[in-house]
Amino acid sequence: xxKPEIQDDSSEQRIFDAAHExxxxxxxxxAKMQEIADRAGINKALLHYYYRSKxxxxxxxxxxxxxxxxxxxxxxxxxDKPLLEKIxxxxxxxxxxxxxxxxxxxxxxxxxxxxxxHFFETIFPKELxxxxxxxxxxxxxxxxxxxxxxxxxxxxxxxxxMCIFPILARPMLGVILGMQAHDMRAFLNQxxxxxxxxxxxxxxxxx
Amino acid sequence: xxKPEIQDDSSEQRIFDAAHExxxxxxxxxAKMQEIADRAGINKALLHYYYRSKxxxxxxxxxxxxxxxxxxxxxxxxxDKPLLEKIxxxxxxxxxxxxxxxxxxxxxxxxxxxxxxHFFETIFPKELxxxxxxxxxxxxxxxxxxxxxxxxxxxxxxxxxMCIFPILARPMLGVILGMQAHDMRAFLNQxxxxxxxxxxxxxxxxx
DNA sequence: GTCTATAAAGGGATAGAC
DNA sequence: GTCTATCCCTTTATAGAC
Numbered sequence: 001x002x003k004p005e006i007q008d009d010s011s012e013q014r015i016f017d018a019a020h021e022x023x024x025x026x027x028x029x030x031a032k033m034q035e036i037a038d039r040a041g042i043n044k045a046l047l048h049y050y051y052r053s054k055x056x057x058x059x060x061x062x063x064x065x066x067x068x069x070x071x072x073x074x075x076x077x078x079x080d081k082p083l084l085e086k087i088x089x090x091x092x093x094x095x096x097x098x099x100x101x102x103x104x105x106x107x108x109x110x111x112x113x114x115x116x117x118h119f120f121e122t123i124f125p126k127e128l129x130x131x132x133x134x135x136x137x138x139x140x141x142x143x144x145x146x147x148x149x150x151x152x153x154x155x156x157x158x159x160x161x162m163c164i165f166p167i168l169a170r171p172m173l174g175v176i177l178g179m180q181a182h183d184m185r186a187f188l189n190q191x192x193x194x195x196x197x198x199x200x201x202x203x204x205x206x207x
Numbered sequence: 208x209x210k211p212e213i214q215d216d217s218s219e220q221r222i223f224d225a226a227h228e229x230x231x232x233x234x235x236x237x238a239k240m241q242e243i244a245d246r247a248g249i250n251k252a253l254l255h256y257y258y259r260s261k262x263x264x265x266x267x268x269x270x271x272x273x274x275x276x277x278x279x280x281x282x283x284x285x286x287d288k289p290l291l292e293k294i295x296x297x298x299x300x301x302x303x304x305x306x307x308x309x310x311x312x313x314x315x316x317x318x319x320x321x322x323x324x325h326f327f328e329t330i331f332p333k334e335l336x337x338x339x340x341x342x343x344x345x346x347x348x349x350x351x352x353x354x355x356x357x358x359x360x361x362x363x364x365x366x367x368x369m370c371i372f373p374i375l376a377r378p379m380l381g382v383i384l385g386m387q388a389h390d391m392r393a394f395l396n397q398x399x400x401x402x403x404x405x406x407x408x409x410x411x412x413x414x
Numbered sequence: 415g416t417c418t419a420t421a422a423a424g425g426g427a428t429a430g431a432c
Numbered sequence: 433g434t435c436t437a438t439c440c441c442t443t444t445a446t447a448g449a450c
Contacts, residue, residue: 011415029236030321033444043417048445050415073383106320112378113313114233120382131384148408153384153394154401161372162365168375169367171319175327176280177338177360187360194361201355202409218433240426250435255427257433 012050014040016060019051023061024107028054062111062123065104072097074129076156083137083147084203087159088196094163095192105164131156147203158202162195219257221247223267226258230268231314238265269318269330272311279304281336283363290344290354291410294366295403301370302399312371338363354410362410369402 018040022031033054037044051057076090098105112119131152138152166173166188174184225247229238240261244251258264283297305312319326338359345359373380373395381391 026321027234027236027317029234032442034442044444045418045446046416052445054444077383103320106316108379109313109375110234110317113310113375114237116378120378124382129383150405151397151401154398154405157373157380157398158369158402158405160376161368165368165372165375166364168316168320168372171323171327172315173364175331176284176336190358191361191364194358195365198357198361198365198409201411202405204408204411207414239424241424251426252428252436253434259427261426 011040011042011046014042015047015050015057016064019047019057020061020064023058024065024101024103027107027110028058031058059123062108062119065108066124069097069104069108070125070129077129077131077134080133083134083141084200086134086137087199091159091163091195091199092192094160095188095195098164098167099188102167102170106168109168145205148205150203155203159195159199162191162198166191218247218249218253221249222254222257222264223271226254226264227268227271230265231272231308231310234314234317235261235265266330269315269326272315273331276304276311276315277332277336284336284338284341287340290341290348291407293341293344294406298366298370298402298406299399301367302395302402305371305374306395309374309377313375316375352412355412357410365409366402366406369398369405373398 015036018036019031022036022039025031033044033047036057037047040047047057051060072090072093076086079086081089134156135152138147138150138155141147142149170184170188173179173187174181177187179187222243225243226238229243229246232238240251240254243264244254247254254264258267279297279300283293286293288296341363342359345354345357345362348354349356377391377395380386380394381388384394386394
Protein backbone atom coordinates (compact mmCIF):
# COMPACT_ATOMS: atom_id res chain seq x y z
CA UNK A 1 0.00 0.00 0.00
CA UNK A 2 2.72 2.45 -0.86
CA LYS A 3 0.53 4.57 -3.06
CA PRO A 4 -3.02 5.17 -1.96
CA GLU A 5 -3.81 7.12 -5.17
CA ILE A 6 -5.31 5.16 -8.00
CA GLN A 7 -2.66 4.51 -10.62
CA ASP A 8 -4.95 4.95 -13.60
CA ASP A 9 -3.72 6.04 -16.97
CA SER A 10 -6.30 8.72 -17.54
CA SER A 11 -5.08 11.74 -19.44
CA GLU A 12 -5.03 13.79 -16.28
CA GLN A 13 -2.81 11.26 -14.59
CA ARG A 14 -0.54 10.90 -17.60
CA ILE A 15 -0.13 14.66 -17.76
CA PHE A 16 0.70 14.84 -14.09
CA ASP A 17 3.28 12.07 -14.38
CA ALA A 18 4.91 13.68 -17.39
CA ALA A 19 4.91 17.09 -15.73
CA HIS A 20 6.43 15.61 -12.61
CA GLU A 21 9.25 14.10 -14.57
CA UNK A 22 10.01 17.18 -16.64
CA UNK A 23 9.64 19.81 -13.90
CA UNK A 24 11.72 17.86 -11.41
CA UNK A 25 14.55 17.51 -13.89
CA UNK A 26 14.44 20.92 -15.55
CA UNK A 27 12.77 23.31 -13.16
CA UNK A 28 9.98 25.75 -13.87
CA UNK A 29 11.68 27.79 -16.57
CA UNK A 30 13.65 24.94 -18.11
CA ALA A 31 10.55 22.83 -18.64
CA LYS A 32 8.43 23.38 -21.76
CA MET A 33 4.74 22.61 -22.02
CA GLN A 34 5.35 21.01 -25.40
CA GLU A 35 7.75 18.49 -23.92
CA ILE A 36 5.31 17.60 -21.18
CA ALA A 37 2.54 17.10 -23.72
CA ASP A 38 4.76 14.94 -25.91
CA ARG A 39 5.85 12.81 -22.99
CA ALA A 40 2.24 12.37 -21.90
CA GLY A 41 1.34 11.40 -25.45
CA ILE A 42 -1.37 14.04 -25.74
CA ASN A 43 -1.87 17.50 -27.08
CA LYS A 44 -0.68 20.74 -25.61
CA ALA A 45 -4.18 22.14 -25.42
CA LEU A 46 -5.15 19.36 -23.07
CA LEU A 47 -2.64 20.52 -20.51
CA HIS A 48 -4.56 23.74 -20.20
CA TYR A 49 -7.85 21.92 -20.11
CA TYR A 50 -6.87 20.02 -16.97
CA TYR A 51 -4.50 22.48 -15.35
CA ARG A 52 -5.27 26.03 -16.29
CA SER A 53 -1.71 27.29 -16.65
CA LYS A 54 1.91 26.23 -16.47
CA UNK A 55 2.18 27.77 -13.02
CA UNK A 56 -0.79 25.79 -11.74
CA UNK A 57 0.57 22.55 -13.12
CA UNK A 58 3.93 23.30 -11.59
CA UNK A 59 2.43 24.01 -8.22
CA UNK A 60 0.58 20.71 -8.29
CA UNK A 61 3.86 18.93 -8.83
CA UNK A 62 5.69 20.81 -6.10
CA UNK A 63 2.93 20.05 -3.64
CA UNK A 64 3.00 16.36 -4.48
CA UNK A 65 6.75 16.17 -4.03
CA UNK A 66 6.63 17.88 -0.66
CA UNK A 67 3.93 15.57 0.58
CA UNK A 68 6.00 12.55 -0.33
CA UNK A 69 9.16 13.77 1.40
CA UNK A 70 7.84 15.34 4.55
CA UNK A 71 6.55 12.27 6.42
CA UNK A 72 10.04 10.83 6.78
CA UNK A 73 11.32 14.00 8.35
CA UNK A 74 8.27 14.10 10.56
CA UNK A 75 8.99 10.58 11.71
CA UNK A 76 12.59 11.46 12.56
CA UNK A 77 11.50 14.42 14.62
CA UNK A 78 8.32 13.25 16.25
CA UNK A 79 8.28 9.49 16.66
CA ASP A 80 9.02 7.81 19.98
CA LYS A 81 11.64 5.34 18.86
CA PRO A 82 15.02 5.46 20.63
CA LEU A 83 17.31 8.20 19.34
CA LEU A 84 19.98 6.20 17.60
CA GLU A 85 17.48 3.84 16.10
CA LYS A 86 15.58 6.77 14.66
CA ILE A 87 18.68 8.27 13.19
CA UNK A 88 19.72 5.00 11.63
CA UNK A 89 16.30 4.50 10.13
CA UNK A 90 16.26 8.01 8.80
CA UNK A 91 19.63 7.53 7.12
CA UNK A 92 18.49 4.26 5.64
CA UNK A 93 15.23 5.55 4.34
CA UNK A 94 16.42 8.86 2.95
CA UNK A 95 19.32 7.30 1.12
CA UNK A 96 17.01 4.74 -0.36
CA UNK A 97 14.34 7.21 -1.43
CA UNK A 98 16.80 9.68 -2.79
CA UNK A 99 18.78 7.14 -4.77
CA UNK A 100 15.58 6.29 -6.60
CA UNK A 101 14.74 9.94 -7.30
CA UNK A 102 18.08 11.73 -7.43
CA UNK A 103 16.62 14.96 -8.80
CA UNK A 104 14.01 15.46 -6.12
CA UNK A 105 16.22 17.05 -3.45
CA UNK A 106 17.69 19.51 -5.92
CA UNK A 107 14.24 20.33 -7.18
CA UNK A 108 12.96 21.15 -3.72
CA UNK A 109 16.04 23.10 -2.76
CA UNK A 110 15.73 25.20 -5.87
CA UNK A 111 12.09 25.86 -5.27
CA UNK A 112 12.56 26.95 -1.67
CA UNK A 113 15.47 29.21 -2.54
CA UNK A 114 14.11 30.86 -5.67
CA UNK A 115 10.71 31.54 -4.27
CA UNK A 116 10.67 31.12 -0.49
CA UNK A 117 7.54 33.14 0.18
CA HIS A 118 5.39 31.26 -2.26
CA PHE A 119 6.93 27.98 -1.17
CA PHE A 120 6.33 28.32 2.54
CA GLU A 121 3.26 30.47 2.62
CA THR A 122 1.07 28.90 -0.01
CA ILE A 123 2.47 25.45 -0.83
CA PHE A 124 4.00 24.08 2.32
CA PRO A 125 1.61 22.33 4.72
CA LYS A 126 0.65 24.35 7.74
CA GLU A 127 1.35 21.57 10.22
CA LEU A 128 5.12 21.56 10.34
CA UNK A 129 7.11 18.68 11.78
CA UNK A 130 7.87 19.72 15.34
CA UNK A 131 11.44 19.10 16.45
CA UNK A 132 10.79 19.34 20.22
CA UNK A 133 10.54 15.63 20.80
CA UNK A 134 13.85 15.06 19.06
CA UNK A 135 15.58 17.86 20.96
CA UNK A 136 14.35 16.41 24.19
CA UNK A 137 15.64 12.96 23.32
CA UNK A 138 19.08 14.34 22.58
CA UNK A 139 19.01 16.30 25.80
CA UNK A 140 18.11 13.19 27.80
CA UNK A 141 20.73 11.05 26.12
CA UNK A 142 23.38 13.65 26.89
CA UNK A 143 22.35 13.87 30.52
CA UNK A 144 22.32 10.10 30.84
CA UNK A 145 25.87 10.06 29.51
CA UNK A 146 24.84 7.92 26.56
CA UNK A 147 26.17 10.41 24.05
CA UNK A 148 28.67 13.22 23.99
CA UNK A 149 27.16 16.67 24.53
CA UNK A 150 25.95 18.16 21.27
CA UNK A 151 23.48 20.79 20.14
CA UNK A 152 20.50 18.87 18.75
CA UNK A 153 20.00 21.33 15.91
CA UNK A 154 23.51 20.76 14.68
CA UNK A 155 23.23 17.02 15.05
CA UNK A 156 20.17 16.84 12.89
CA UNK A 157 21.62 19.16 10.29
CA UNK A 158 24.80 17.10 10.17
CA UNK A 159 22.93 13.89 9.57
CA UNK A 160 20.68 15.29 6.87
CA UNK A 161 23.62 16.99 5.19
CA MET A 162 25.65 13.82 4.91
CA CYS A 163 22.68 11.96 3.46
CA ILE A 164 21.55 14.41 0.85
CA PHE A 165 24.53 16.46 -0.23
CA PRO A 166 26.45 13.65 -1.95
CA ILE A 167 23.49 13.10 -4.24
CA LEU A 168 23.42 16.77 -5.17
CA ALA A 169 27.14 16.93 -5.82
CA ARG A 170 27.44 13.51 -7.41
CA PRO A 171 28.70 14.69 -10.78
CA MET A 172 31.47 16.69 -9.15
CA LEU A 173 32.41 13.89 -6.78
CA GLY A 174 32.68 11.53 -9.69
CA VAL A 175 35.12 13.79 -11.43
CA ILE A 176 37.20 14.79 -8.43
CA LEU A 177 37.44 11.33 -6.91
CA GLY A 178 37.90 9.76 -10.32
CA MET A 179 34.91 7.45 -10.22
CA GLN A 180 32.96 6.01 -13.11
CA ALA A 181 29.21 5.57 -12.84
CA HIS A 182 29.73 2.06 -11.55
CA ASP A 183 32.14 3.02 -8.75
CA MET A 184 29.88 5.91 -7.86
CA ARG A 185 26.89 3.64 -7.35
CA ALA A 186 28.99 1.42 -5.10
CA PHE A 187 30.23 4.45 -3.19
CA LEU A 188 26.74 5.78 -2.61
CA ASN A 189 25.61 2.34 -1.49
CA GLN A 190 28.38 2.29 1.12
CA UNK A 191 27.30 5.59 2.53
CA UNK A 192 24.55 4.18 4.71
CA UNK A 193 26.97 2.23 6.82
CA UNK A 194 29.64 4.93 6.65
CA UNK A 195 27.37 7.73 7.79
CA UNK A 196 25.98 5.59 10.56
CA UNK A 197 29.38 4.70 11.92
CA UNK A 198 30.61 8.28 11.52
CA UNK A 199 27.67 9.61 13.49
CA UNK A 200 27.93 6.92 16.15
CA UNK A 201 31.64 7.62 16.50
CA UNK A 202 31.05 11.33 16.83
CA UNK A 203 28.47 10.71 19.54
CA UNK A 204 30.53 8.27 21.61
CA UNK A 205 30.90 9.72 25.10
CA UNK A 206 34.45 10.86 25.88
CA UNK A 207 36.17 8.28 28.09
CA UNK B 208 45.25 41.25 -2.98
CA UNK B 209 42.07 39.23 -3.10
CA LYS B 210 41.11 40.22 -6.62
CA PRO B 211 43.84 40.54 -9.16
CA GLU B 212 41.41 41.71 -11.86
CA ILE B 213 41.00 45.42 -12.30
CA GLN B 214 37.77 46.55 -10.68
CA ASP B 215 36.89 49.13 -13.30
CA ASP B 216 33.36 50.17 -14.04
CA SER B 217 33.59 49.83 -17.79
CA SER B 218 30.43 48.67 -19.49
CA GLU B 219 31.91 45.27 -20.05
CA GLN B 220 32.64 44.91 -16.35
CA ARG B 221 29.24 46.23 -15.33
CA ILE B 222 27.57 43.76 -17.65
CA PHE B 223 29.59 40.91 -16.25
CA ASP B 224 28.77 41.88 -12.68
CA ALA B 225 25.08 42.17 -13.42
CA ALA B 226 25.06 38.88 -15.32
CA HIS B 227 26.86 37.19 -12.46
CA GLU B 228 24.29 38.36 -10.00
CA UNK B 229 21.28 37.42 -12.11
CA UNK B 230 22.51 34.10 -13.45
CA UNK B 231 23.70 32.91 -10.06
CA UNK B 232 20.34 33.66 -8.50
CA UNK B 233 18.02 32.58 -11.32
CA UNK B 234 19.90 30.12 -13.48
CA UNK B 235 20.22 30.11 -17.24
CA UNK B 236 16.53 29.89 -18.12
CA UNK B 237 15.27 31.96 -15.23
CA ALA B 238 17.52 34.88 -16.09
CA LYS B 239 16.39 37.39 -18.71
CA MET B 240 18.73 39.51 -20.80
CA GLN B 241 16.54 42.51 -20.16
CA GLU B 242 17.01 42.24 -16.41
CA ILE B 243 20.76 41.96 -16.80
CA ALA B 244 20.82 45.04 -19.00
CA ASP B 245 18.66 46.99 -16.55
CA ARG B 246 20.82 46.03 -13.63
CA ALA B 247 23.96 47.01 -15.52
CA GLY B 248 22.34 50.31 -16.39
CA ILE B 249 22.85 49.86 -20.11
CA ASN B 250 20.97 48.68 -23.16
CA LYS B 251 20.15 45.14 -24.18
CA ALA B 252 21.97 45.53 -27.47
CA LEU B 253 25.19 46.18 -25.66
CA LEU B 254 25.05 42.75 -24.06
CA HIS B 255 25.32 41.25 -27.50
CA TYR B 256 28.05 43.63 -28.48
CA TYR B 257 30.36 42.42 -25.71
CA TYR B 258 29.19 38.84 -25.33
CA ARG B 259 27.76 37.46 -28.52
CA SER B 260 24.88 35.53 -27.02
CA LYS B 261 23.14 34.68 -23.79
CA UNK B 262 24.89 31.30 -23.77
CA UNK B 263 28.30 32.89 -24.13
CA UNK B 264 27.64 35.35 -21.34
CA UNK B 265 26.39 32.55 -19.15
CA UNK B 266 29.43 30.45 -19.82
CA UNK B 267 31.70 33.34 -18.88
CA UNK B 268 29.95 33.57 -15.53
CA UNK B 269 30.08 29.84 -14.86
CA UNK B 270 33.77 29.76 -15.64
CA UNK B 271 34.47 32.67 -13.31
CA UNK B 272 32.57 31.04 -10.46
CA UNK B 273 34.40 27.75 -10.86
CA UNK B 274 37.75 29.44 -10.86
CA UNK B 275 36.96 31.17 -7.63
CA UNK B 276 35.80 28.03 -5.83
CA UNK B 277 38.24 25.43 -7.03
CA UNK B 278 41.48 26.63 -5.40
CA UNK B 279 40.13 25.98 -1.92
CA UNK B 280 39.29 22.43 -2.77
CA UNK B 281 42.66 22.04 -4.41
CA UNK B 282 44.33 23.26 -1.25
CA UNK B 283 42.40 20.77 0.87
CA UNK B 284 43.41 17.90 -1.35
CA UNK B 285 46.92 18.76 -2.39
CA UNK B 286 48.64 20.92 0.21
CA ASP B 287 51.15 19.51 2.66
CA LYS B 288 49.67 20.84 5.89
CA PRO B 289 48.82 18.31 8.59
CA LEU B 290 45.50 16.56 8.04
CA LEU B 291 43.39 18.00 10.81
CA GLU B 292 44.76 21.47 10.26
CA LYS B 293 43.81 21.28 6.60
CA ILE B 294 40.33 20.11 7.40
CA UNK B 295 39.83 22.87 9.93
CA UNK B 296 41.05 25.48 7.50
CA UNK B 297 38.82 24.12 4.78
CA UNK B 298 35.78 24.29 7.04
CA UNK B 299 36.65 27.82 8.07
CA UNK B 300 37.26 29.08 4.59
CA UNK B 301 34.32 27.44 2.88
CA UNK B 302 31.83 28.56 5.47
CA UNK B 303 33.15 32.08 5.21
CA UNK B 304 33.11 32.21 1.42
CA UNK B 305 29.75 30.59 1.15
CA UNK B 306 28.08 32.78 3.74
CA UNK B 307 29.03 35.77 1.61
CA UNK B 308 27.69 34.21 -1.60
CA UNK B 309 24.92 31.88 -0.49
CA UNK B 310 23.65 31.24 -4.03
CA UNK B 311 26.94 30.12 -5.51
CA UNK B 312 26.89 26.49 -4.37
CA UNK B 313 23.35 25.99 -5.61
CA UNK B 314 24.25 27.60 -8.89
CA UNK B 315 27.17 25.25 -9.45
CA UNK B 316 25.24 22.20 -8.37
CA UNK B 317 22.47 23.04 -10.79
CA UNK B 318 24.86 23.59 -13.61
CA UNK B 319 26.70 20.33 -13.10
CA UNK B 320 23.48 18.35 -12.80
CA UNK B 321 21.50 19.87 -15.65
CA UNK B 322 24.31 19.82 -18.14
CA UNK B 323 27.14 17.59 -16.92
CA UNK B 324 28.79 17.04 -20.29
CA HIS B 325 29.08 20.70 -21.12
CA PHE B 326 30.12 21.49 -17.58
CA PHE B 327 32.95 19.03 -17.28
CA GLU B 328 34.10 18.74 -20.85
CA THR B 329 34.17 22.34 -21.97
CA ILE B 330 34.01 24.58 -18.90
CA PHE B 331 35.78 22.77 -16.12
CA PRO B 332 39.58 23.17 -15.99
CA LYS B 333 41.52 20.22 -17.27
CA GLU B 334 43.88 20.08 -14.31
CA LEU B 335 41.65 18.59 -11.66
CA UNK B 336 42.50 18.71 -7.97
CA UNK B 337 44.16 15.38 -7.26
CA UNK B 338 42.99 13.68 -4.06
CA UNK B 339 45.92 11.27 -3.74
CA UNK B 340 47.88 13.35 -1.27
CA UNK B 341 44.84 13.64 0.98
CA UNK B 342 44.08 9.93 0.76
CA UNK B 343 47.64 9.16 1.68
CA UNK B 344 47.54 11.47 4.68
CA UNK B 345 44.40 9.78 5.98
CA UNK B 346 45.97 6.41 5.42
CA UNK B 347 49.08 7.39 7.39
CA UNK B 348 47.10 8.92 10.21
CA UNK B 349 45.07 5.74 10.52
CA UNK B 350 48.16 3.55 10.57
CA UNK B 351 49.81 5.77 13.16
CA UNK B 352 46.71 5.35 15.32
CA UNK B 353 46.08 9.08 15.30
CA UNK B 354 42.58 8.67 13.94
CA UNK B 355 39.97 5.97 13.80
CA UNK B 356 40.00 3.95 10.57
CA UNK B 357 37.89 5.62 7.90
CA UNK B 358 37.61 5.62 4.13
CA UNK B 359 39.18 8.89 3.00
CA UNK B 360 36.57 9.40 0.28
CA UNK B 361 33.78 9.27 2.81
CA UNK B 362 35.61 11.55 5.21
CA UNK B 363 36.01 14.25 2.63
CA UNK B 364 32.45 13.94 1.45
CA UNK B 365 31.20 14.14 5.02
CA UNK B 366 33.12 17.33 5.71
CA UNK B 367 32.08 19.07 2.52
CA UNK B 368 28.47 18.00 3.02
CA MET B 369 28.24 19.47 6.49
CA CYS B 370 29.73 22.74 5.28
CA ILE B 371 27.66 23.33 2.20
CA PHE B 372 24.32 21.62 2.65
CA PRO B 373 23.01 23.86 5.44
CA ILE B 374 23.39 26.85 3.16
CA LEU B 375 21.42 25.13 0.42
CA ALA B 376 18.65 24.08 2.76
CA ARG B 377 18.65 27.22 4.85
CA PRO B 378 15.08 28.28 4.08
CA MET B 379 13.78 24.87 5.11
CA LEU B 380 15.91 24.73 8.24
CA GLY B 381 14.62 28.10 9.26
CA VAL B 382 11.03 26.91 9.02
CA ILE B 383 11.50 23.48 10.57
CA LEU B 384 13.72 24.60 13.43
CA GLY B 385 11.64 27.70 13.96
CA MET B 386 14.38 30.25 13.42
CA GLN B 387 14.10 33.82 12.27
CA ALA B 388 16.75 35.32 10.02
CA HIS B 389 18.64 36.52 13.05
CA ASP B 390 18.77 33.14 14.79
CA MET B 391 19.69 31.53 11.51
CA ARG B 392 22.71 33.75 11.08
CA ALA B 393 23.83 32.89 14.59
CA PHE B 394 23.27 29.22 13.92
CA LEU B 395 25.31 29.26 10.74
CA ASN B 396 28.07 31.13 12.53
CA GLN B 397 28.22 28.40 15.16
CA UNK B 398 28.65 25.75 12.55
CA UNK B 399 32.35 26.22 12.12
CA UNK B 400 33.10 25.15 15.67
CA UNK B 401 30.35 22.54 15.67
CA UNK B 402 31.48 20.82 12.49
CA UNK B 403 35.05 20.88 13.64
CA UNK B 404 34.28 19.25 16.96
CA UNK B 405 31.91 16.76 15.31
CA UNK B 406 34.58 15.67 12.87
CA UNK B 407 37.29 15.55 15.51
CA UNK B 408 35.04 13.46 17.74
CA UNK B 409 34.22 11.08 14.92
CA UNK B 410 37.91 10.62 14.21
CA UNK B 411 39.02 10.01 17.82
CA UNK B 412 40.70 6.63 17.96
CA UNK B 413 38.68 4.05 19.86
CA UNK B 414 40.13 3.52 23.35
C1' DG C 415 -12.47 15.10 -23.79
C1' DT C 416 -9.46 15.73 -27.47
C1' DC C 417 -7.83 17.75 -31.43
C1' DT C 418 -6.05 21.68 -35.02
C1' DA C 419 -5.22 26.21 -35.76
C1' DT C 420 -4.08 30.54 -34.22
C1' DA C 421 -3.73 34.39 -31.25
C1' DA C 422 -0.79 36.89 -28.02
C1' DA C 423 3.21 37.66 -25.39
C1' DG C 424 7.88 37.11 -24.34
C1' DG C 425 12.53 37.39 -25.15
C1' DG C 426 16.98 36.74 -27.80
C1' DA C 427 19.27 38.78 -31.51
C1' DT C 428 20.43 42.24 -35.27
C1' DA C 429 20.42 46.60 -38.27
C1' DG C 430 21.61 50.99 -38.55
C1' DA C 431 21.91 55.78 -36.77
C1' DC C 432 24.76 58.55 -33.88
C1' DG D 433 30.75 52.23 -27.92
C1' DT D 434 26.07 53.03 -27.23
C1' DC D 435 21.47 53.73 -28.44
C1' DT D 436 16.50 52.95 -30.74
C1' DA D 437 13.80 50.29 -33.41
C1' DT D 438 12.60 46.07 -35.08
C1' DC D 439 12.84 41.35 -36.47
C1' DC D 440 11.50 36.74 -35.66
C1' DC D 441 11.47 32.56 -33.30
C1' DT D 442 9.78 30.32 -29.21
C1' DT D 443 6.34 29.37 -26.00
C1' DT D 444 2.12 30.00 -23.43
C1' DA D 445 -2.61 30.23 -23.90
C1' DT D 446 -7.22 30.25 -26.20
C1' DA D 447 -10.97 29.50 -29.87
C1' DG D 448 -13.61 26.48 -32.00
C1' DA D 449 -14.49 22.10 -34.61
C1' DC D 450 -15.32 17.24 -33.79
